[in-house]
Amino acid sequence: MNKLFTSVAIAASLCAAIISVDQAEAKKVTATVNMKSFRGPPAYVALYLTKPDGQFHSTVAVRGGKQKYRRHLRGWFRGVSKSGRPVDGVSGASVGSGRSFEVQADIADALLNAGYKLHVDTAVEDVADYRGEATLELNPDKSQASARGKGFVKSVTISH
């Protein structure tokens, strides 16, 4: 555990070093989601950002195509519905048991180290829904770049 921690810390600080050199206003961030093995059809997954006050900020990615069923990604659905922002170019197919997927996003510098968080909601038809089953701070300086899920997600990792 300690070893992992150290290596993550080293990776994070390396990233931080690179970031400090780069003067662009947005950072390319890669989020990797690993699913546990679970019974039932493939899972719907939403990745989204919240503001420091916990309010919805923006969608990073949605996996799972049926509009009707996306309502089960509860935290995300509520936020995105209220924000009135369309979900464009960030959707994909639902994710099967044991699979993993990667999402890349440009995140404005202003959101880093500013209390913004990445949330993951999941839902599997007729099994369960999880709001915020994993939450990660957008903090490249901090060592925490990985989180475990409470439901269908094994882990979420961000690399800046």
Add this chain to the structure above:
Amino acid sequence: MMRTLHSAPGLLIALLISVLAVSGAFLAVQPGLDLAVGAPTPVTQHSVALLADRVASQQSGVERLSRKANGTIIAYGNNDTGNWKAIIDPATGLGTPAPETETSALEAFMLELHRSLFLGNRGRILTGFSAFILLALTVTGTWLLVKRCGGVGNYFMPTTGTLSQRLHIGIGKLTVAGLLLSSVTGLYMSLATFDLAPDGSNMDAPYPANVAGTTPRPIAQLEALQQIPVLHLRELIFPFAGDTEDVFAFNSSAGQGYVDQATGTLISFAPNSFGQKLYETVYMLHTGQGGGWLSAILALVLGIAAIGLPVLSTTGALIWWKRKSTAPRLSNNDPVVSSDTIILVGSQGNATWGFAEALRNALKARGQKVHLCAMNDVSYEHCQAQNLLVLTSTYGDGDAPASADKFLGKISNLSGPGNARIAVLGFGDTRFPDFCGFAKRTEAVLIKKGFPLLMEFNTINQQCPQSFRGWGAKLSSALDLELALNHLPQQPKSHEWKLTEIIKNKETEDADIAVLRFALPQTPAKSIAFEAGDLIGITPPGDAAPRFYSLASASRDGFVEICVKRHRNGLCSTHLHSLRPGAKISGFIKTNPLFRPASGSGAIIMIGAGTGMAPFAGFARHNRIKRPMLLFWGGRNPGTDFIYQQQIMSCLQKQHLSRVKPAFSQGPKRQYVQDRVAEDAQIIRAQIANGAQIMVCGGQAMATAVRATIDQILLPLGISVSLLKQQNRYLEDVY
């Protein structure tokens, strides 16, 4: 054409459809099981508000209530111990821990297999495509079926043909409605998955922009939820605990909407669209879920129909293979323009091609140039040869067989008159109402077009090799060629039969009729199963063509019994008459499913002459239930011909026969069987009015006379023999 449209996609996708059918049949049992295992009875007077209130007060951290199609209510939640899931009693709101998934691992496996074959979206496309192909197969299959039966009216007549054909058609008839429903609904669901058909999923209520945000009321007092009966609930999503900005979201049979947790008002609502209702109906019809016992039973019916699919696929492939492997090889053909004789073939199952090839070979052996082709290939050139020989079967009730369905049209549109001399030979089965109907029409059209006749019209009943040889003799004299026409249709496997008994009334020269009994061969009993009225084909030494005799016994009697009349120059009959017990013959069983008494206890009127007694003796012997059986039988000499006299008397005593009327043409009264039938006109009329069945067995002349007599008898009832034939109530076994 239609047959290709049926068999090509069928072969292509047989395996895939079978996998979907088996998994579908498994899933079809589930709705019924779910109901039988006992979903809690829904308490209709309760509202969703009350139920949700009770659940929330008894379980901590409720997030969602879901009412399944079978009525089970499940609560999902999250508290200190993590996520939980409970089955809720709708009356009390009390929960019992629910299994992790409601479905067993096996059911989940079958469901995913049925939906996507575990191939994701590609699999979903494949299953949707399969549904489309199944729909096409159902439609083309029904079309072929109706055509083969000779019209919709004859749809429920028993099927004839090989085992594969009978299974394919029989199962097809039983399952067509179910398969149609399964494929149409399956296709719709598949299209909906890919947004090509509406499922109403994009008609959501807008998420409420503003909520009161003040202190939430007790759930039981939320007015909008009070107005939804539990029975109409599909899903209720609770607001997050402590989040006053959040709302209740619900799905009901009426629509989808949001309820303010502080005011209890319905702040957003979208009624279910037509697309959604349509989708739900289709879903219910396909899966059997959500319609209570009625839909569960429908699912079972569809499941049973689905079980038929692997059998349909297998038998369909076998039929196709048989047709392919017996398809004519036309390599030995002379060009049309240089041929003396053109042979045109109209065939459905390819049997006629075998006869045509034998004819071609016989003609070529005499130095003729011969071109053999399907009737559909006919052109002006064909009609300019010296001779045009047409060999054709008839499909269903007088229709053209597959290789001849364009022939009449082509002949009518022929540019110029036909010069070839024609001879038409029809192949058929006298037991069908319109015997050789298409062959007759073919000849009529050719004559009308001006073709001169080489030979008069002839027919072959049940592929009889002797008749074919006889036709060859006539053709020989017409063409002034020595032709030997020998063709044996493929016969089943032969067995050795040992004669145990031969019974004659008198050991004299004029004892022309004998009853012969043979022991069953020492093979596994299953391989030889027969009923009285079936046939045994016996090939006499020194000949290749088998003769057929009606069986007077069934395999369960443990012996084969036949009745043989000796003909003066009959190779087979004199051979059989000369046999002594212990002698062995070679023979094979040919089933005769068109000549069996109808099941049940209705009356059977049996009319026969000579050895035509045999099947009737067997039917009477097995008449344990003592249904009324009337026997009219004609022979020549009362002294020697009444071979079954003793057995018939004992059957009368045991009431296995209810009435017996023999006639003897050389007896004191000089009567024929039709005379005895006419005497009993009133009795027969009454029995027919009561649904009796008539069975006739014997020679052609007798059968014709009996038909005329029965027609007379039926006149006051306003029906005829042909109508009875259509209803399967007038069966003939004529030779």
